[in-house]
Amino acid sequence: MSATTLAPALIARFAEITGETYALTETAAVAPYLVESRGLYRGTTPLVLRPGSVAEIAAILKLASEMGTAIVPQGGNTGHVAGQIPREGAADVVLSLSRLNRIRDVDPIGNVIVADAGCVLADIQKAAEAVDRLFPLSLGSEGSCQIGGNLSSNAGGTAVLAYGNARQLCLGLEVVLPTGEVWDGLRRLKKDNTGYDLRDLFIGAEGTLGVITGAVLKLVPRPVGHEVAFAGLRSVADALALYDLAFRRCGTALTGFELMPRIGIEFTTRHIPGVRDPLQTPHAWYALIDISTSDSAETASRMAEALMAEAMEQDLAEDAVIATSGAQRKALWHMRESMSPAQKPEGGSIKHDVSVPVSSIPAFMAEADAAVTAIIPGARICAFGHMGDGNIHYNISQPVGADKQAFLDRWHEVNAVVHGIVLKYGGSISAEHGIGQLKRDELAAIRAPIEIDLMRRIKHAFDPAGIMNPGKVLRSDT
Amino acid sequence: MSATTLAPALIARFAEITGETYALTETAAVAPYLVESRGLYRGTTPLVLRPGSVAEIAAILKLASEMGTAIVPQGGNTGHVAGQIPREGAADVVLSLSRLNRIRDVDPIGNVIVADAGCVLADIQKAAEAVDRLFPLSLGSEGSCQIGGNLSSNAGGTAVLAYGNARQLCLGLEVVLPTGEVWDGLRRLKKDNTGYDLRDLFIGAEGTLGVITGAVLKLVPRPVGHEVAFAGLRSVADALALYDLAFRRCGTALTGFELMPRIGIEFTTRHIPGVRDPLQTPHAWYALIDISTSDSAETASRMAEALMAEAMEQDLAEDAVIATSGAQRKALWHMRESMSPAQKPEGGSIKHDVSVPVSSIPAFMAEADAAVTAIIPGARICAFGHMGDGNIHYNISQPVGADKQAFLDRWHEVNAVVHGIVLKYGGSISAEHGIGQLKRDELAAIRAPIEIDLMRRIKHAFDPAGIMNPGKVLRSDT
Numbered sequence: 003m004s005a006t007t008l009a010p011a012l013i014a015r016f017a018e019i020t021g022e023t024y025a026l027t028e029t030a031a032v033a034p035y036l037v038e039s040r041g042l043y044r045g046t047t048p049l050v051l052r053p054g055s056v057a058e059i060a061a062i063l064k065l066a067s068e069m070g071t072a073i074v075p076q077g078g079n080t081g082h083v084a085g086q087i088p089r090e091g092a093a094d095v096v097l098s099l100s101r102l103n104r105i106r107d108v109d110p111i112g113n114v115i116v117a118d119a120g121c122v123l124a125d126i127q128k129a130a131e132a133v134d135r136l137f138p139l140s141l142g143s144e145g146s147c148q149i150g151g152n153l154s155s156n157a158g159g160t161a162v163l164a165y166g167n168a169r170q171l172c173l174g175l176e177v178v179l180p181t182g183e184v185w186d187g188l189r190r191l192k193k194d195n196t197g198y199d200l201r202d203l204f205i206g207a208e209g210t211l212g213v214i215t216g217a218v219l220k221l222v223p224r225p226v227g228h229e230v231a232f233a234g235l236r237s238v239a240d241a242l243a244l245y246d247l248a249f250r251r252c253g254t255a256l257t258g259f260e261l262m263p264r265i266g267i268e269f270t271t272r273h274i275p276g277v278r279d280p281l282q283t284p285h286a287w288y289a290l291i292d293i294s295t296s297d298s299a300e301t302a303s304r305m306a307e308a309l310m311a312e313a314m315e316q317d318l319a320e321d322a323v324i325a326t327s328g329a330q331r332k333a334l335w336h337m338r339e340s341m342s343p344a345q346k347p348e349g350g351s352i353k354h355d356v357s358v359p360v361s362s363i364p365a366f367m368a369e370a371d372a373a374v375t376a377i378i379p380g381a382r383i384c385a386f387g388h389m390g391d392g393n394i395h396y397n398i399s400q401p402v403g404a405d406k407q408a409f410l411d412r413w414h415e416v417n418a419v420v421h422g423i424v425l426k427y428g429g430s431i432s433a434e435h436g437i438g439q440l441k442r443d444e445l446a447a448i449r450a451p452i453e454i455d456l457m458r459r460i461k462h463a464f465d466p467a468g469i470m471n472p473g474k475v476l477r478s479d480t
Numbered sequence: 481m482s483a484t485t486l487a488p489a490l491i492a493r494f495a496e497i498t499g500e501t502y503a504l505t506e507t508a509a510v511a512p513y514l515v516e517s518r519g520l521y522r523g524t525t526p527l528v529l530r531p532g533s534v535a536e537i538a539a540i541l542k543l544a545s546e547m548g549t550a551i552v553p554q555g556g557n558t559g560h561v562a563g564q565i566p567r568e569g570a571a572d573v574v575l576s577l578s579r580l581n582r583i584r585d586v587d588p589i590g591n592v593i594v595a596d597a598g599c600v601l602a603d604i605q606k607a608a609e610a611v612d613r614l615f616p617l618s619l620g621s622e623g624s625c626q627i628g629g630n631l632s633s634n635a636g637g638t639a640v641l642a643y644g645n646a647r648q649l650c651l652g653l654e655v656v657l658p659t660g661e662v663w664d665g666l667r668r669l670k671k672d673n674t675g676y677d678l679r680d681l682f683i684g685a686e687g688t689l690g691v692i693t694g695a696v697l698k699l700v701p702r703p704v705g706h707e708v709a710f711a712g713l714r715s716v717a718d719a720l721a722l723y724d725l726a727f728r729r730c731g732t733a734l735t736g737f738e739l740m741p742r743i744g745i746e747f748t749t750r751h752i753p754g755v756r757d758p759l760q761t762p763h764a765w766y767a768l769i770d771i772s773t774s775d776s777a778e779t780a781s782r783m784a785e786a787l788m789a790e791a792m793e794q795d796l797a798e799d800a801v802i803a804t805s806g807a808q809r810k811a812l813w814h815m816r817e818s819m820s821p822a823q824k825p826e827g828g829s830i831k832h833d834v835s836v837p838v839s840s841i842p843a844f845m846a847e848a849d850a851a852v853t854a855i856i857p858g859a860r861i862c863a864f865g866h867m868g869d870g871n872i873h874y875n876i877s878q879p880v881g882a883d884k885q886a887f888l889d890r891w892h893e894v895n896a897v898v899h900g901i902v903l904k905y906g907g908s909i910s911a912e913h914g915i916g917q918l919k920r921d922e923l924a925a926i927r928a929p930i931e932i933d934l935m936r937r938i939k940h941a942f943d944p945a946g947i948m949n950p951g952k953v954l955r956s957d958t
Contacts, residue, residue, distance in 0.1 A: 109837070109839055111720065111724055111838065111839040112837045112838045112839035112840070112870075113727070113838065114837070134728075155673065156673050156677075158671050158673075162670070162671065164732070166648075167671060169677075170644075170648065179930070179934075183930045184930075185928070185930055185931060185934065186928065187931070189906060189908070190837040190906060191835050191836070191837065191870060191906075191907065191908050191911070192640070192835070192838070192868075192869045192870055192871070193636050193640065193645060193835045193866075193869045193870065193871045193908065193911040193912050194835060194908035194910075194911060195633065195634050195636075195684055195908070195910050195911065195912055195913065195914045195915070196908055196909065196910050196914075196915060196919075196923055196927075197684075197915060197923060197927075197931075197932075197935050197953055197954075198681060198684070198685055198689075198934075198935045198938055198939075198953075199634075199647075199677075199680045199681055199683065199684055199685075200931070200934055200935070202677045202680035202681070203676060203677055203680070203681060203938075205677065206673055206675075206676070206677055207676055207677075211676075222731065222732075223727055223728045223729075223731050225731065242589065246589050249591070249701055250612075250701045250774065251701075251774060251775055252774055252775060253700065253701050253703065253732075253773070253774025253775075254642070254700075254731075254732035254733075254774070255732075255733075255774065255775070295731070296728065296729060296730055296731025296732070296733065297729055297730060297731070297733070297779070297782070297783050297786070301775070301779055304775070305775050308775070357669045357670070357671045357672060358669070359587070359590045359592070359668040359669065360589065360590045360591065360670070361587055361589040361590035362590070388671075390670075391670045391671045392590075392669060392670055392671065393670070393671045428667060428668060428669075429669065430667070430669050430671065430672035430673070430674055431674065432672070432673050432674050433669070433671040433672060433673065434671050434673055435673065436673045436674075437673070437674060437675060441674075445674055445675060449674075449675075450663070450664065452657070452661045452662075452663055453663060453665070453675075453678070454675075456657075456663065456676075456678055456941075456942070457675050457676045457678070459941035459942065460676055460681075460938065460941060461676075462941070463934075463937035463938060463940070463941040464934070464937065475675055475676075476675075
């Protein structure tokens with residue numbers, strides 16, 4: 003472990019690169035960079051740097067490399083696994099990308115946008131919209147998360163089913179390496195088979211191999227037809243059958259298939275202003291089905307109607323509605339997006355961001371539910387998520403009247419039980435949030451030693467001095 | 481460089497692993513493994529091993545690692561850059577994957593298929609079809625190429641536009657590492673953010689980091705609507721405008737957009753039995769437009785008709801037909817697939833597999849045409865390809881009556897001119913065929929030293945003994 007402070011002379015040398023204004027050392031100024039949204043981790047830092055150019059970042063890393071200073075890249079600070087938070091008690095320097103927020107180029111014919119890493123996701127979406135294109139990456143924190151962080155964590159979100167996650171939406175990268183050298187991989191090519199896939203190595207590496215400073219992103223046509231259906235279902239098995247039907251009937255026009263439990267609908271209607279259950283009677287499960295088409299609005303509408311008719315006919319859905327206006331479509335998505343916030347007023351919530359093979363979702367859910375309620379009688383399981391991606395946010399609200407802290411203290415115990423079942427089904431303990439600090443040791447424990455060893459070899463090959471976001475993803479050697 | 485022979489005792493030890501029957505040393509028996517389809521490279525080998533299991537491959541690599549024996553994995557031997565051919569004058573052992581050809585599992589609900597690396601691509605397509613699904617990877621050599629080779633070279637083909645290349649169609653891999661250790665990354669997950677992306681590192685590495693032995697592949701619903709349109713165009717610029725229109729109107733239903741020049745239509749109608757020009761009068765350029773839909777045949781047909789009507793209305797197409805039967809659709813695709821074979825009877829052909837940003841295709845083509853005809857007056861440029869992917873097979877047939885060998889002797893000179901223009905537009909010198917031996921030194925020359933250095937560091941980290949397909953992609957150190 004490095005020292006917990008940095009020599010004032012070294013701080014001054016870093017500050018010289020960015021200018022004093024952008025080198026923060028005051029407690030109040032650095033505070034927002036040290037805590038993540040869930041409050042699970044709190045880090046320490048002697049210095050937050052806010053460089054304004056790729057050249058400044060290169061100079062910072064060159065100096066850090068020479069001096070052995072640990073660097074923690076940070077985007078919008080919306081990550082859930084503390085990958086962006088400096089270690090507690092170390093002297094990690096935070097490198098904020100926020101000032102690197104220029105859209106460099108938009109090419110609607112080539113369907114690409116080139117952006118600085120610090121661009122806020124919503125701003126990229128807007129830039130695409132301005133040329134009548136869609137940048138499909140979409141997630142709850144899109145108003146503040148940054149594309150560099152999205153790429154470093156291979157963000158998922160609500161549009162993965164049709165468009166893929168951040169990895170699939172990126173054609174090229176610019177990365178500053180730990181040595182301060184710049185890799186210009188800003189290619190705008192859909193096909194390029196010229197050597198090892200460095201791009202995909204940096205994507206999802208959570209800033210441990212280098213600092214992403216720019217990216218070429220894929221655009222797609224803006225759909226002209228958009229329909230959202232909402233169905234009440236008997237069981238998760240029926241949800242899977244409905245998903246299968248929807249995927250076969252709609253193909254890539256199926257742009258969302260979200261699963262929600264009854265308890266989630268109750269939580270949202272109870273706690274989120276304006277949310278109401280659009281169906282007359284309660285159902286055990288619900289599916290939100292999103293359909294988008296490029297050719298005409300009629301195609302989407304025909305698809306949605308035919309699909310829901312077939313679902314009713316096959317007795318897969320007990321009841322269903324199709325939104326008839328943009329406002330109704332928004333309201334349905336708002337309900338889905340409120341699943342997690344609506345758990346807050348219900349007390350403590352132990353969360354899991356897991357995935358299993360799509361066809362194993364019903365078996366996984368049944369087994370996990372039984373195991374969790376066996377160890378915590380009265381636990382209220384609010385498992386929802388991106389069914390088509392096999393990605394379930396398996397969240398558990400505390401029993402009514404239980405002590406919140408005592409419940410939350412069982413976080414790791416419950417995680418172990420749920421993740422054990424996830425692994426039995428060949429699943430992932432982090433479907434879209436990454437590893438960071440939160441799941442680092444668990445990853446090392448569950449993976450074959452050869453896999454961790456290969457990751458370590460890559461880490462050493464790219465960052466022999468171990469300065470890039472140490473202690474994230476992999477345990478730090480130093 | 482290693483010795484050119486292998487000690488008989490070592491050959492015997494390798495043969496013990498596979499059994500004598502599957503250890504080939506006779507000249508006639510090893511001959512088919514030493515030459516690639518274009519005849520540009522001819523290698524030598526003391527031994528071809530045909531293992532029947534992952535365990536045998538692991539044992540072979542363990543022994544090779546101990547003894548420093550170079551191993552060249554080979555699938556269907558259809559590659560165009562000699563990545564699968566042993567070096568000339570070395571003692572590389574060829575490791576044929578052909579006997580590893582079992583479909584391990586098909587899960588239509590989970591939309592995955594798990595296959596041995598030696599499965600022939602067409603057999604995987606058939607296994608998908610048997611459960612009413614589509615495995616979209618499709619290329620000219622699909623009847624003999626193997627999925628392990630497709631993944632190792634990140635194969636492209638004709639369905640990349642909508643479905644992506646081999647990389648996008650793979651969820652998980654099993655890889656035998658140079659040490660003989662097996663990495664089991666056979667995950668069936670659409671979302672899994674748990675550490676560095678090892679999968680995408682092995683994909684496209686051309687067997688230089690390990691031997692892919694199995695893969696989890698993505699399936700999609702089989703489209704129910706399928707239309708193929710064929711349009712005669714004035715210019716490449718009009719082709720780009722038509723592509724833009726088609727992509728905006730059809731989105732992901734646009735499953736192909738292929739560009740062909742007049743001379744290509746002439747070559748195919750002249751040399752390929754049964755091919756005829758479906759349009760009344762000649763046009764400078766042609767587009768083949770493929771549309772597939774999942775919901776109904778009517779959607780595809782409506783889309784194709786509306787698109788071609790709009791194209792005529794906007795004067796982007798001079799003339800157009802839409803195939804009215806499966807036979808007509810096949811005939812149009814057959815014409816496109818005959819572009820390359822039809823060049824053979826016209827004499828020598830200097831080929832390029834390049835890509836540029838889609839919006840730069842017209843400018844690239846104009847500049848390349850001028851440069852090529854300036855150095856070879858009378859050169860007949862037959863540039864065709866996957867316009868929507870920015871991927872042009874920029875092929876040049878010899879001038880009429882010229883000496884074939886004298887023309888082919890200028891291969892590298894012409895490559896240098898064309899690739900220079902490709903690079904000016906930020907393009908790739910190998911869009912879908914890879915690097916192998918053919919483009920290895922050129923890659924090192926055109927890329928920034930830091931990029932080659934990062935690739936070398938990965939190579940050393942994974943294969944410190946340098947036994948995996950040495951001299952491919954990167955120059956061998958030994």
